[in-house]
Amino acid sequence: MxxxxxxxxxxxxxxxxxxxxxxxxxxxxxxxxxxxxxxxxxxxxxxxxxxxxLTPWQKTQVARHPARPHAADVVAGLITDFVPLAGDRAFADDRAVIAGLGRFEGMAVAVVGTEKGAETEARVAHNFGMARPEGYRKARRVIELAGRFGLPVLTFVDTPGAYPGIDAEARGQAEAIARAIEACLSAPVPIVSSIIGEGGSGGAIALAAADHVLMFEHAIYSVISPEGCASILWRDAAQAEAAAEALKLTAEDLKRLGLIDGIVPEPLGGAHRDPAGAIAALGQAVSAALTPLLSEPGQRLVARRREKFLAMGRAAPPA
Structure with a gap:
């Protein structure tokens, strides 16, 4: 239904x-x-x-639609010969993060994504896409592996944010996210990241410090959820609609602000009405973004990627 x-x-x-x-x-x-x-x-x-x-709050609802294509759907639709890699080699395997090696348009690539799960049982198993430290350490392991073997990295982000539980904090959540960002910024290979649903806070940027960041037309990307922002600023989560407007979390806002590089159009009525069509459009956009990066030397990619993110939010000198 x-x-x-x-x-x-x-x-x-x-x-x-x-x-x-x-x-x-x-x-x-x-x-x-x-x-x-x-x-x-x-x-x-x-x-x-x-x-x-659509208003920003309505786009937030669309981005969270349960029938939208998830990271696992995108990997199944775009990546052939996918071999998942499990565990962080330190504590456990976090199913909120899927990672592995495969082929994109015949080319060997490394793939990392945050997976929410579709049905209730799967959502619980994937912790609703909220990764713990071991998830980010798994992502870091695969990105560093890609760097050693010269494999481009494709990431697919759909998370409300990193898991905020006490156990995650006890195991070094902030450090794990920082190290994942460091791995992205240091990898001497092309990285293309796609925000396919929610891009929440550090949990998203950990996998999205990329050469080229794409975003589905009705996805969202923000430092905090509208409900979290409303709870802090208004002490009332019911003000989420106003918070969504203030956060500038839509693809159009982020492209205008220079925080993402491209917007992927969704089928009429959103990706949830035609997941296969949305995945096909995303594949074309990823291919177009990745192709020119393949001829770039690794050192140049790293230097330009770092400068790109350091420049974000930089104040212009007074006139």
């Missing part, structure tokens, strides 16, 4: 009518074809008009 967001209720009503017409007992298809076509055109126009003017 399709999951509709709050602002999609008018769309849901019309699509519900279409389904009712198609399942009317004893009614020849020819008798309802004209009405179904009329309603289908109406719902198409409504989806276009609705998604053309």
């Amino acid at each position: 399709r999951h509709f967001l709050d602002f999609e209720k008018p769309i849901a009503e019309i699509e519900g009518k279409i389904e009712e017409l198609r399942h009317l007992p004893g009614t020849p298809e020819a008798d309802i074809a004209e009405e179904v076509e009329r309603l289908s055109e109406k719902v198409d126009k409504l989806i276009r008009s609705t998604y053309a003017k």
Whole structure:
């Protein structure tokens, strides 16, 4: 059964009518074809008009839609011969982070992604995409491995943020995130990162300090969730909508601010309506971003990548 967001209720009503017409007992298809076509055109126009003017809070809801393609779906759709690598060689294997080696368009690559899981059981197993220190240490291990063997790195980010539990803090969450960022910034190979759903705080940047950062059209990327921001600034999580507006977390805002490098268009109505189409579009964007980086010397990649992130937020000199 399709999951509709709050602002999609008018769309849901019309699509519900279409389904009712198609399942009317004893009614020849020819008798309802004209009405179904009329309603289908109406719902198409409504989806276009609705998604053309989404607010930042509505985009947040779309980014969290349970039917959006997850990192595992993207890897399955874009990477062949994928061999997962498990564990951080220190404590455990964190299933919130998937990592391994495979081929992208026939080219050997290293792959790292944060995985939320789709159904409830899978979400619990993947800790809702919130990685612990061992997850970031696994990511670091694979990125450093890629650097040693000259493999480009592709990362796919979809996380509300790093896991904030006491056990994670006790095992060095901040240090693990910092080391993962360091691994990204030091790798002498091309890195292309894609924000496919939520890009939350340090948990996202740990895998997104890349040469080229892509972002799905309706994904979000921010230093904190709207609910967390509202709880701090207004002491009221109900102010999340206002916080989403203030955070400038949409792809359009981030591209304008120079914090990402490209926006990947989503199918009409969001990636959750056509996951396969969204993954195909992402693959084309990743290929276009990766190809020119392959001819760059490793030292130049590292120097330019570091400068890129050091320049973010740098104040302009007074006139």
